Amino acid sequence: MPHDYTLHLRRTRFLPQDGxxxxxxxxxxxxxxxxALAYLRPGQFPEFDGDEAWFRVxxxxxxxxxxxxxxxxxxxxxxxxxxxxxxxxxxNTDG
Numbered sequence: 001m002p003h004d005y006t007l008h009l010r011r012t013r014f015l016p017q018d019g020x021x022x023x024x025x026x027x028x029x030x031x032x033x034x035x036a037l038a039y040l041r042p043g044q045f046p047e048f049d050g051d052e053a054w055f056r057v058x059x060x061x062x063x064x065x066x067x068x069x070x071x072x073x074x075x076x077x078x079x080x081x082x083x084x085x086x087x088x089x090x091x092n093t094d095g
């Protein structure tokens with residue numbers, strides 16, 4: 001039975017003189033350098049900006065998972081939370 005998790009991807013890149021492209025990404029629960037669930041090659045993960053990102057993932061086991069979408073942080077807040085110009089807009093409860 002699958003479980004939905006918020007997981008962290010961190011890129012490891014080639015050196016700039018070698019093109020700077022992604023060699024692989026480390027998939028973890030915490031975003032640190034330990035506790036890797038998988039080492040994913042390009043094509044095995046969705047594209048994202050920057051060198052690290054959080055994703056919602058439906059996880060069966062190491063070789064069977066489904067990317068549900070990118071989120072803003074470990075709590076699973078939507079990406080729009082990072083993109084809004086007015087941070088209070090999300091929490092505005094005034095009628």
